[in-house]
Amino acid sequence: MCVVLLSGGLDSATCLALVTRWGWTVHALSFDYGQRHRVELAAARVLARLYRAASHRVIPIPAFGALGGSALTDRAIRVPKFALGKSRIPVTYVPARNTLFLAFALAFAETRRATEIVIGANALDYSGYPDCRPDFLAAFGRVARLGTKAGREGRGFRIRAPLLAMTKADIVRLALALGLDPSLTTSCYDPGKNGRACGKCDACLIRAKGLAEAGANDDSKQLK
Amino acid sequence: MCVVLLSGGLDSATCLALVTRWGWTVHALSFDYGQRHRVELAAARVLARLYRAASHRVIPIPAFGALGGSALTDRAIRVPKFALGKSRIPVTYVPARNTLFLAFALAFAETRRATEIVIGANALDYSGYPDCRPDFLAAFGRVARLGTKAGREGRGFRIRAPLLAMTKADIVRLALALGLDPSLTTSCYDPGKNGRACGKCDACLIRAKGLAEAGANDDSKQLK
Numbered sequence: 001m002c003v004v005l006l007s008g009g010l011d012s013a014t015c016l017a018l019v020t021r022w023g024w025t026v027h028a029l030s031f032d033y034g035q036r037h038r039v040e041l042a043a044a045r046v047l048a049r050l051y052r053a054a055s056h057r058v059i060p061i062p063a064f065g066a067l068g069g070s071a072l073t074d075r076a077i078r079v080p081k082f083a084l085g086k087s088r089i090p091v092t093y094v095p096a097r098n099t100l101f102l103a104f105a106l107a108f109a110e111t112r113r114a115t116e117i118v119i120g121a122n123a124l125d126y127s128g129y130p131d132c133r134p135d136f137l138a139a140f141g142r143v144a145r146l147g148t149k150a151g152r153e154g155r156g157f158r159i160r161a162p163l164l165a166m167t168k169a170d171i172v173r174l175a176l177a178l179g180l181d182p183s184l185t186t187s188c189y190d191p192g193k194n195g196r197a198c199g200k201c202d203a204c205l206i207r208a209k210g211l212a213e214a215g216a217n218d219d220s221k222q223l224k
Numbered sequence: 225m226c227v228v229l230l231s232g233g234l235d236s237a238t239c240l241a242l243v244t245r246w247g248w249t250v251h252a253l254s255f256d257y258g259q260r261h262r263v264e265l266a267a268a269r270v271l272a273r274l275y276r277a278a279s280h281r282v283i284p285i286p287a288f289g290a291l292g293g294s295a296l297t298d299r300a301i302r303v304p305k306f307a308l309g310k311s312r313i314p315v316t317y318v319p320a321r322n323t324l325f326l327a328f329a330l331a332f333a334e335t336r337r338a339t340e341i342v343i344g345a346n347a348l349d350y351s352g353y354p355d356c357r358p359d360f361l362a363a364f365g366r367v368a369r370l371g372t373k374a375g376r377e378g379r380g381f382r383i384r385a386p387l388l389a390m391t392k393a394d395i396v397r398l399a400l401a402l403g404l405d406p407s408l409t410t411s412c413y414d415p416g417k418n419g420r421a422c423g424k425c426d427a428c429l430i431r432a433k434g435l436a437e438a439g440a441n442d443d444s445k446q447l448k
Contacts, residue, residue, distance in 0.1 A: 069335035096331035107320035111293035
């Protein structure tokens with residue numbers, strides 16, 4: 001049994017498809033944290049149903065978005081366009097986001113007696129976020145073991161990031177091999193009012209490059 | 225500048241008094257997570273005002289309490305009375321609570337450019353919670369450094385637990401030396417409808433023992 005952090009993006013959707021293929025029972029968690037690209041939650045709901053997750057919760061964290069400090073939650077900060085790789089850690093970084101998401105996943109996993117926590121982090125073709133890197137995930141694994149009753153009693157938890165060492169093209173190939181239609185997912189950080197992807201932010205650029213390299217369709221079909 | 229996790233209990237209040245004495249600017253954080261002893265938030269508000277915190281936020285985490293799995297958040301689980309030390313980790317343990325609180329504190333600290341995160345954890349006269357122990361706090365410190373932009377850029381964070389190696393009597397003595405009136409704080413896990421401490425739960429028993437050992441007044445004055 002596992003808890004899957006399901007944003008509605010390509011990576012987490014591929015994780016969901018993968019562990020479902022493995023036969024794991026999935027509890028999916030999504031977060032409504034004031035993100036600019038809240039449309040991703042619609043994609044997450046569709047995916048959770050499609051893959052028959054045992055449960056899917058959308059956890060509201062109103063206070064988180066209100067902190068600001070990121071282009072993804074603060075409307076006063078513009079999402080950079082055509083700026084991929086121009087800063088080591090871009091302004092779309094959300095302070096401590098994955099630490100917070102993993103903390104919720106850990107609480108949820110412990111109450112449900114799930115031992116695996118699945119996150120779609122990948123550290124090759126990615127935006128440079130510190131909380132997607134292997135050393136961070138290993139450190140959180142230690143927190144999970146030491147900071148919980150289950151961990152101290154030896155049941156433990158594993159933080160699983162099956163895509164960690166994959167390029168975006170690898171991920172697209174895996175998604176396609178699993179029969180996941182990428183157009184059910186959405187990656188854009190700055191969708192228009194109609195929910196359409198902008199095609200210019202880091203997330204759109206990385207996605208488009210991965211799809212192209214994998215010989216998949218172009219990205220005109222991100223969730224509308 | 226620091227972020228203080230302020231529950232409204234004796235330990236976090238003593239931390240607040242201590243770092244205020246040190247001259248630190250304090251941003252206080254409390255959490256409304258469906259806890260049975262929600263009356264502690266009233267104490268937290270009084271303390272934050274008394275010590276002139278630069279800010280005090282009460283962060284709602286409705287989804288957390290709804291997870292259940294703890295006598296503190298699940299009304300179907302009774303808070304044990306006169307049971308101190310009878311189980312290694314008691315049913316009042318809340319799954320991954322301090323991991324989640326520290327994650328919020330980390331996000332808040334990063335946006336406010338605070339480098340110190342202060343938590344009233346202590347590992348001597350305590351309830352046996354795994355997420356109050358030194359190895360857990362050290363592991364979270366590593367997560368804080370690796371999982372944030374500030375940490376990766378070398379600004380870093382320190383998880384400060386100044387009471388970690390103190391007995392409850394030590395903490396009472398420190399509180400009194402700092403001029404903190406313990407009756408402004410509340411420790412009870414299972415207060416009555418009028419907010420009065422039960423006097424029988426682990427938290428009440430540990431508190432009463434500490435007050436007695438320190439030669440302080442008895443505990444009849446926990447926040448009403």
